[in-house]
Amino acid sequence: MISLAExxxxxxxxxxxxxxxxxxxxxxxxxxxxxxxAFVCHDDNxxxxxxxxxxxxxxxxxxxxxxxxxxxxxxxxxxxxxxPRADAPVVMALKQAGATIIGKTxxxxxxxxxxxxxxxxxxxxxxxxxxxxxSAAAVAAGMIPLALGTQTGGSVIRPASFCxxxxxxxxxxxxxxxxxxxxxxxxxxxxxFGAGVRGIARGLSAMTNRGELVVPASxxxxxxxxxxxxxxGAPEAVGAQALQKAARAxxxxxxxxxxxxMPEIVAxxxxxxPVVQEFEAHQSLAWEYRENYDAMPPLLRGRxxxxxxGTPAEYDAAMDIAGxxxxxxxxxxxxxxxxxxxxxxxxAPKGLSSTGDPRYNRLWTLMGVPCVNVPALVAEGGLPVGVxxxxxxxxxxxxxxxxxxxxxxxxxx
Amino acid sequence: MISLAExxxxxxxxxxxxxxxxxxxxxxxxxxxxxxxAFVCHDDNxxxxxxxxxxxxxxxxxxxxxxxxxxxxxxxxxxxxxxPRADAPVVMALKQAGATIIGKTxxxxxxxxxxxxxxxxxxxxxxxxxxxxxSAAAVAAGMIPLALGTQTGGSVIRPASFCxxxxxxxxxxxxxxxxxxxxxxxxxxxxxFGAGVRGIARGLSAMTNRGELVVPASxxxxxxxxxxxxxxGAPEAVGAQALQKAARAxxxxxxxxxxxxMPEIVAxxxxxxPVVQEFEAHQSLAWEYRENYDAMPPLLRGRxxxxxxGTPAEYDAAMDIAGxxxxxxxxxxxxxxxxxxxxxxxxAPKGLSSTGDPRYNRLWTLMGVPCVNVPALVAEGGLPVGVxxxxxxxxxxxxxxxxxxxxxxxxxx
Numbered sequence: 073m074i075s076l077a078e079x080x081x082x083x084x085x086x087x088x089x090x091x092x093x094x095x096x097x098x099x100x101x102x103x104x105x106x107x108x109x110a111f112v113c114h115d116d117n118x119x120x121x122x123x124x125x126x127x128x129x130x131x132x133x134x135x136x137x138x139x140x141x142x143x144x145x146x147x148x149x150x151x152x153x154x155x156p157r158a159d160a161p162v163v164m165a166l167k168q169a170g171a172t173i174i175g176k177t178x179x180x181x182x183x184x185x186x187x188x189x190x191x192x193x194x195x196x197x198x199x200x201x202x203x204x205x206x207s208a209a210a211v212a213a214g215m216i217p218l219a220l221g222t223q224t225g226g227s228v229i230r231p232a233s234f235c236x237x238x239x240x241x242x243x244x245x246x247x248x249x250x251x252x253x254x255x256x257x258x259x260x261x262x263x264x265f266g267a268g269v270r271g272i273a274r275g276l277s278a279m280t281n282r283g284e285l286v287v288p289a290s291x292x293x294x295x296x297x298x299x300x301x302x303x304x305g306a307p308e309a310v311g312a313q314a315l316q317k318a319a320r321a322x323x324x325x326x327x328x329x330x331x332x333x334m335p336e337i338v339a340x341x342x343x344x345x346p347v348v349q350e351f352e353a354h355q356s357l358a359w360e361y362r363e364n365y366d367a368m369p370p371l372l373r374g375r376x377x378x379x380x381x382g383t384p385a386e387y388d389a390a391m392d393i394a395g396x397x398x399x400x401x402x403x404x405x406x407x408x409x410x411x412x413x414x415x416x417x418x419x420a421p422k423g424l425s426s427t428g429d430p431r432y433n434r435l436w437t438l439m440g441v442p443c444v445n446v447p448a449l450v451a452e453g454g455l456p457v458g459v460x461x462x463x464x465x466x467x468x469x470x471x472x473x474x475x476x477x478x479x480x481x482x483x484x485x
Numbered sequence: 486m487i488s489l490a491e492x493x494x495x496x497x498x499x500x501x502x503x504x505x506x507x508x509x510x511x512x513x514x515x516x517x518x519x520x521x522x523a524f525v526c527h528d529d530n531x532x533x534x535x536x537x538x539x540x541x542x543x544x545x546x547x548x549x550x551x552x553x554x555x556x557x558x559x560x561x562x563x564x565x566x567x568x569p570r571a572d573a574p575v576v577m578a579l580k581q582a583g584a585t586i587i588g589k590t591x592x593x594x595x596x597x598x599x600x601x602x603x604x605x606x607x608x609x610x611x612x613x614x615x616x617x618x619x620s621a622a623a624v625a626a627g628m629i630p631l632a633l634g635t636q637t638g639g640s641v642i643r644p645a646s647f648c649x650x651x652x653x654x655x656x657x658x659x660x661x662x663x664x665x666x667x668x669x670x671x672x673x674x675x676x677x678f679g680a681g682v683r684g685i686a687r688g689l690s691a692m693t694n695r696g697e698l699v700v701p702a703s704x705x706x707x708x709x710x711x712x713x714x715x716x717x718g719a720p721e722a723v724g725a726q727a728l729q730k731a732a733r734a735x736x737x738x739x740x741x742x743x744x745x746x747m748p749e750i751v752a753x754x755x756x757x758x759p760v761v762q763e764f765e766a767h768q769s770l771a772w773e774y775r776e777n778y779d780a781m782p783p784l785l786r787g788r789x790x791x792x793x794x795g796t797p798a799e800y801d802a803a804m805d806i807a808g809x810x811x812x813x814x815x816x817x818x819x820x821x822x823x824x825x826x827x828x829x830x831x832x833a834p835k836g837l838s839s840t841g842d843p844r845y846n847r848l849w850t851l852m853g854v855p856c857v858n859v860p861a862l863v864a865e866g867g868l869p870v871g872v873x874x875x876x877x878x879x880x881x882x883x884x885x886x887x888x889x890x891x892x893x894x895x896x897x898x
Contacts, residue, residue: 140772140776150570151570157563157564158772158773159771159772159776161768161771161772164768164771164772164775165768165771168771168775245670245671248670248765248768248769249670250667250670250768250769251667254661254663257661257662257663258658280797281796282797352661355574355577355578355661355663356574356661356663358572358574358577358578358581359553359571359572359574359577360571362577362581363553363572383694384693384694384695388879466801
């Protein structure tokens with residue numbers, strides 16, 4: 073993989089030009105893209121910018137995010153050839169920080185369930201996960217140091233886990249979703265993929281002008297609460313093993329680690345996540361579903377068919393539960409600095425017919441709290457399995473610092 | 486004006502066909518549009534739908550809201566000829582309820598300050614207000630029974646007050662802002678304009694499938710807290726007079742009316758509204774401002790030039806104040822059902838160089854609470870002045886019922 077942190081250091085020290093750094097990505101894309109299929113389109117003539125902390129950093133943008141210089145097709149034939157007038161604010165933030173937008177990465181149609189042809193770079197017989205399939209795969213395949221994705225259920229953290237890369241789903245609305253195809257406005261969150269936690273922290277810091285997001289050279293050992301999310305069912309053996317391994321490594325590195333039970337209202341929030349998601353999706357995708365029914369991707373269309381009867385009263389009740397769960401969760405962060413939990417039930421499933429199960433991710437998206445995936449182990453078939461580090465709403469710097477601590481501990485262990 | 490409530494009744498009773506109702510709007514547009522300038526474009530061949538509670542209702546859509554069947558030009562040359570692929574969810578909601586989208590109404594560029602050529606239907610030498618200039622003017626001129634606008638500071642309530650029409654800025658996110666050009670995602674709210682409170686209530690009810698929003702035949706007298714917003718400065722004599730008149734009329738109709746002081750944190754929230762608004766606008770409009778600087782509308786460009794130095798720390802502090810103010814405001818609604826306050830400093834200013842001052846509106850947009858404008862008096866020059874009825878967050882039904890009570894009381898008084 074291409075490390076953003078190392079690239080940035082080489083460019084700043086003058087041992088690598090920004091142009092040569094972009095050249096590395098172009099070369100890697102030429103070498104690997106045909107077998108991975110992570111891009112919808114890319115710019116073979118991409119050039120580096122002259123200034124900015126992200127100069128020389130080639131970035132892939134999930135194809136539900138508006139770009140003025142590339143088509144934005146939402147993974148669906150309904151948007152074939154669609155070219156937005158403007159760049160989305162997150163794309164402009166990357167450009168203003170000096171980054172080079174190198175292309176658009178594959179997305180399941182409308183960031184839902186219908187898979188793309190992208191394969192997992194660690195094992196071509198397996199899914200890379202979704203919905204941000206191309207962004208996770210492009211980073212994992214060493215083609216680019218940074219990519220943007222989005223998460224409504226588990227569309228950033230799950231593919232990151234399956235592809236063995238670091239990723240952050242920041243606090244709700246730390247990054248604007250303006251110009252990003254909406255599925256659910258209460259849930260949709262823009263996230264970043266990179267080779268390591270320090271790299272995504274630098275990327276997010278540069279995009280937001282928030283210096284505090286850069287992980288400090290030496291992180292203090294966090295107080296960690298391990299959450300098994302029993303309400304979401306049991307994980308596969310390898311998922312449980314990843315969580316245990318990460319918890320043990322963190323403890324050995326000096327962290328205070330203990331298991332934490334979630335209050336009932338939080339489990340209740342996990343249950344009603346789909347109510348919020350589908351009620352809003354029926355509005356967000358009303359034009360596509362009502363006026364382009366036959367062209368709709370089949371899995372998403374089926375989901376919308378099934379959830380057609382959702383009522384405002386059910387939605388209001390679900391939103392009320394979400395609000396109370398957020399308050400309950402906030403008090404838990406008085407006892408621990410971060411939570412540690414599963415990023416997925418296990419390794420990436422075989423085949424490309426499913427992008428995997430978001431059941432360990434969706435609660436945290438609804439809570440709006442920052443989540444960071446850290447690769448924890450490599451399972452049979454060379455398939456990675458990750459864990460998630462979660463901090464209080466708004467404490468993205470703490471989530472990244474603690475995730476970096478866990479990442480370092482796992483490397484040592 | 487064309488009353489939505491009366492039109493709906495006539496159609497339901499069979500004394501008017503939906504087609505004839507649309508014909509009335511087309512005829513009124515032919516007669517009045519040349520002198521008002523409320524539309525960017527409209528469909529001379531618009532037809533009624535056969536079913537739905539809003540069949541026969543011609544609706545004007547503010548031209549920052551995406552429509553697949555009309556261009557969407559954001560009031561700016563930067564978007565000249567721009568045609569979105571999809572209808573915004575609020576447009577689909579109207580269509581699904583049976584309404585006919587008859588055209589796009591004028592908007593100040595990007596819903597900011599640069600005025601449109603639209604004139605006030607009550608006095609052509611005065612502004613109709615903005616940024617939803619065309620929507621307010623088209624309803625006031627009797628061309629259409631319903632129009633959509635948006636509010637970030639005071640862009641729905643203020644033009645409604647200046648044009649003497651009813652309008653609601655609903656609770657934050659009751660209507661999705663998906664497919665609506667973003668200025669500030671924390672503030673932007675889609676609202677409705679109509680001839681009377683009962684009409685906009687029926688429109689909002691049909692769009693959201695929320696039957697409880699329809700105003701009951703006989704409303705109970707509300708407990709009203711009158712808020713003068715001294716922190717926003719003193720109003721003109723006619724503004725103060727409108728507030729007094731509405732308060733007195735409500736009291737005579739049986740409402741319990743008393744003056745209420747706002748806690749300091751709420752005044753503080755009024756002060757920091759521009760910090761939130763401009764910090765987010767710099768991101769939302771980054772592409773326009775950075776890549777189309779010369780084509781930017783001059784007043785908005787000047788605002789963005791001035792606010793360029795806003796920092797994440799200032800924004801975070803402002804968002805923290807907003808959150809605490811929302812909590813403080815919620816406790817006030819334990820004592821009263823609704824607040825009654827100014828919709829504008831006075832009547833519409835002379836000339837078309839300014840759309841007026843949103844200083845009495847912006848706090849409530851930041852608080853996310855439902856606001857309804859009710860016309861209260863007609864000042865010199867035939868210019869209307871309104872007042873605002875405000876309920877607790879999420880209590881849109883209560884805001885509409887109380888506003889209808891005040892509207893009836895003013896008619897009787």
